[in-house]
Amino acid sequence: MTPRIEKLNEKKLIGTPLRMSLSQNRTGELWGSFMPRKREIENRLTNEMISLQLYQPSHFINFDPENEFEKWAAVEVSDLENVPSGMEAFNLTGGLYAVFEYKGSSSDTGIFQYIFGTWLPHSDYDLDDRPHFEVLGAKYKNNDPTSEEEIWIPIRSKNV
Template identity: 35%
Template sequence: MDITFTTIPPKKIIGLAITTCLEKDSEVTSQLWRNFINRKATIQNQLNQNSLSVKVTDTQFSFKDSKSSYQKWAAVEVFDFYNIEKPLASTTLAGGQYAVFTFKGPAQNFPTIFFKVINDSLPQSGYQIDLNREQFEVLDVNYHPYDINAQEEVWIPIK
């Protein structure tokens, strides 16, 4: 797996957000995305057709604690914030330095690869995950979580 390191500016996003934990992530995520997809077309000023799956954590969050809470977003990147219809919300991703790789396969296989990257690949490269910034995946318009050929562009904030 090829990991690249890059720095990006802040990103404006509009979408739906919920608070969840690792223990409930899969059941909550599917409901979040069903609700979001029904509203995606109403979002004006979209930068492209991609969707973003965003995880917002803080220094209290721990991947080792399945009950550790975080905010999860289903969103799109936008040029600007205007005409945001309820229950949609907006936020700005902080930007900064990221480790980027492409994950291929069904979503159920993602955690294994993700933990390998944050526990092995990043430390071997002299980095660690930055829990004060957002981690996100870019999903193209044809993405389906059960597809064995699905691809996600994974962005992990690093320090």
């Protein structure tokens, strides 16, 4: 699976963050609390949802399923003026990303093993210390083998 390399412009997001680890995965709780309130966000740009992860710089160097990170359930918005109570604003800075078109269940971790264990080490890129995210569009179906999503991995050229 070969990704497309894309330069992302800054995005404004509104959503809900939650701290978790892979061993204490709270993704269901996060999305379960966000989805009923999504319609409260008035200035959405699309119907797509963003699942975003903020990792510590050493997260993948000293990988441990107990390492905590912050995960967001969010949508892209035109501005950050009207943030509903209990939600937060997030500025996703731009930069270079490897974008993987993934088809399969969101519970299958094999795609991430391929990205970090096979593709990245053999590519012309290193992992960059910026947010990772998935774009969940119209073809996304949680935990369904026919589900489709885009996986955005922050990268930088090895030659820099």
